[in-house]
Amino acid sequence: MxxxxxxxxxxxxxxxxxxxxxxxxxxxxxxxxxxxxxxxxxxxxxxxxxxxxxxxxxxxxxxxxxxxxxxxxxxxxxxxxxxxxxxxxxxxxxxxxxxxxxxxxxxxxxxxxxxxxxxxxxxxxxxxxxxxxxxxxxxxxxxxxxxxxxxxxxxxxxxxxxxxxxxxxxxxxxxxxxxxxxxxxxxxxxYFIPAVKDATDDFSSKEASAFGKLYSGIIESMSANSPDWKDTKAKLSSLFSTLNRLNGDGEDNPHRPQELVNFEKALSAELNAWGAEIDVEVIPPNIDDVFRANTQVWINDGVRTDIRRKGHGLQRALTFALIKVISDNLKAERAKAVPEQVAPRTASASTYFILEEPELYLHPQAQRALFDSLVSLSESKNQVIMCTHASALIDVERYKSICIVKKDSDVVGTQVCQCTEDIFTGDKRKDFNLSYWINPDRSELFFAKRVLLVEGPTDKTLIPLLAKQLGVFRFDHTVVDCGSKDNIPLYCQLLNKFSIPYIAVYDKDHQAAKGDDGKASADKSSALIEAAIDKGIGASIVFLNDIEEEVGMIAGEKNKPFVALTHIAAPGFTISVDLAAKIALMYQ
CATH class of the missing domain: 3.40.50 (Rossmann fold)
Incomplete structure (x- = not known):
């Protein structure tokens, strides 16, 4: 369930x-x-x-x-x-x-x-x-x-x-x-993995640990199916039974070591005045428990040591490797499960993985690999629940999984914002997903205090640098390259659903070289952007024609982001009063 x-x-x-x-x-x-x-x-x-x-x-x-x-x-x-x-x-x-x-x-x-x-x-x-x-x-x-x-x-x-x-x-x-x-x-x-934790807790042989749960299953399987295991358990039980006064049938044990008999007699003689006697009984250990208690996990990354002597990154990676193995085992068990009569009040076979900031100690590429594993885990009849500060652990295409937690007032308390319905359908869904490959870091928008939606790479390159030159730049504002002017309404719809403040920054596109049809098409795209903006959450800023013209570049130059960057970094460049006001408004 x-x-x-x-x-x-x-x-x-x-x-x-x-x-x-x-x-x-x-x-x-x-x-x-x-x-x-x-x-x-x-x-x-x-x-x-x-x-x-x-x-x-x-x-x-x-x-x-x-x-x-x-x-x-x-x-x-x-x-x-x-x-x-x-x-x-x-x-x-x-x-x-x-x-x-x-x-x-x-x-x-x-x-x-x-x-x-x-x-x-x-x-x-x-x-x-x-x-x-x-x-x-x-x-x-x-x-x-x-x-x-x-x-x-x-x-x-x-x-x-x-x-x-x-x-x-x-x-x-x-x-x-x-x-x-x-x-x-x-x-x-x-399975709970907190933010700060010694991996030795996960890899102990105690049944409460993640490793212990998995290892116990292996021990139980060997105990039930291995002939050598069964023979060893029988011999161990027989050996311990020879030490007790009575055998398994409750009769006197004639094979009991004389040293143990003499020891009991000596102790009982000392207690004679109390009318009491001593009976030393040896209880055979459960061999399964012996194996669990005497198991240790060692790591060889060039130097063989116990896990606590490794770095936090490797410890964290081992914990998630363990989760992956648990997931694979669960999938294998479900695949070979045979329907049978169900006993009443049997514990559910459901599995929940709860992770607190799983990105800790992992470099960005490892974070992305981890996210891929967690997605796979969630698609294998498990539920994965986590909190994170890493954009690498968010996929905008999975927006239904994202839940933004806010606390604007101690009196009202913590609240959440999420979207459970379909935002995009048909071609809009396809266009939105394709834009991911243009701007794979777009997941950062969910962490931003304000999002600046721009048409392309030149805008994304120039706007933050111009803001730094003006002294208004803010790290809590994220610039998202939407891939085209026509994609901006899609992002507006997403941000509306999550109540994330934004500004749609787009070009009027009425350049002198454009014909009437081109200008009409541009006006249509502009109208779609304005229609998509929820005025209680977002706003718009329009460049006269495009940002290249705003900064005084010659129309038609190639390699625009680099050329534009070189242009505004050159000695003598001066930002216009109108453009400076627009940049300041974006970062206010």
Whole structure:
């Protein structure tokens, strides 16, 4: 099963927010705005962390994280049958209260009719009461009726009358699954990689670690299938049994070492006055645990050492290599899985990878390779959830995965901005995706305080340099080369959806050499840009004809970005008052 949506209330900087989820979720935003708080809320839900009193927002006494899960397999549908909705999803809320208590509650579709409610089953279990109700034909014909008989009859009646029963969708009053404490892992496996972490934690042989989980599976497989392994376990068990007073059948052991017998007698003699005696019993170790406890991971990158002696970059790379292996193993297991009878309350086979700033210690090329691996991981029936400050870990084509986290007010708390609907269709989608290859660093726009949308490489080259010459340049403004004037409206649409401030900078294109048809075409493109701008978010600045003319270049020169750069860097170049005002307006 997979997370479809999350609602968070009163968790740290979050007053209340709702987030729609994709298989790949990328949380971005400025520091101290709440990205890590979103991840920690998920970790709280999955039982990976326990809430402290300081986790409650602004003095709240109660908090909750609520998740709707969809895409349930047959195991999930059996385990969570009570909570399954008509659309095949389940909805679960985890509460926490100041002082340390917490509990899970599920949402159930309660029939409107009182006689169909499971909570009323006890009061309906008298036959004289039940025989007047529509579900009576589904009850045993004779004998004493039990509460379970009523519940089964209610369920059969509902099943036999699809569409004929009205429901209220409400949170249950009792504990989730009827359990006071829900077992960790019931919703699936969680692999959490925090921003700053010693990789030795991931590569320890403890079952709680990522390596330990994978390694334990290998140990269990060998233990079940290897003849040598089975023989060793039998011999080890036999060896240890010779040390005990009684054998496996509870009879006296004649082969017990005399040294151990004498040791027991000596100790018992000392306790004679107490009427007590000593019995030394040797418990054979579990060979699987012996192998786990005595396993270490060594790295040979020219020098063979343990992992903690390697650099942070290599440690980080090893952690992500481990995640990739886990993903490949999960894919292989799912591919060979054979449908079988599902046992009740089996833990979900779902896997969630939660990563905090995975780009740390990785150079840009490694970041891009990592992103490719994470995308592949998310496309293999896993969910990948991360927060990042790296544009290399964002793909604008996957804009539905991007969630911008903002906190403009402590009172309102952390909020999110995301786009879950299709922005582009048909040729517009194709044109937008093609522009990626013209400007592969365009993902930076999601981190910008303001985006300057320009037509091409000359504008992108000159505008920042002119701003530096004027002393108005700002690093939090990003210039995006849209590839052409006609692509600017596509970027306007994207930025509108994410409420990112922008200025569309384009040419009027009424050069003297242009004919009437050329000018009409340019006016049409200009009108499309103006129509795409949301005036509450964006604005426009228009060059008289083009930026080359604005800086006084001769029309028609080739290699324009370099020639234009040389032109404005030459001694004696003076920027016009009109152009200086436009540049200052872009960077205000």
């Amino acid at each position: 997979k997370i479809e949506s999350v609602a968070i209330s009163n968790w740290r900087s979050i007053k209340y927010l709702e987030i729609a989820f994709q298989d790949l979720m990328i949380f971005i935003g400025q520091n101290n705005h709440g990205k890590s708080n979103v991840l920690s809320a998920l970790l709280f839900f999955f039982g990976e962390i326990k809430p402290q009193d300081l986790d409650f927002n602004r003095g709240a006494q109660e908090l909750f994280v609520e998740i709707i899960f969809g895409d349930l397999d047959q195991t999930d549908k059996t385990t969570f049958k009570k909570y399954l909705t008509a659309d095949g999803s389940i909805r679960v809320r985890k509460f926490a209260y100041v002082g340390g208590n917490f509990e899970y509650r599920g949402y159930i579709q309660n029939p409107v009719e009182e006689w169909l409610r499971e909570s009323n089953a006890t009061t309906l279990s008298k036959r004289e009461v039940a025989e007047s109700l529509p579900f009576y034909p589904f009850l045993p014909a004779t004998g004493r009726l039990t509460k379970q008989d009523i519940i089964d009859a209610q369920a059969k009646y509902i099943e036999q009358n699809p569409g004929g029963v009205a429901f209220n969708f409400e949170i249950e009053e009792t504990n989730f699954l009827g359990l006071k404490s829900v077992a960790k892992g019931i919703f699936g496996d969680v």
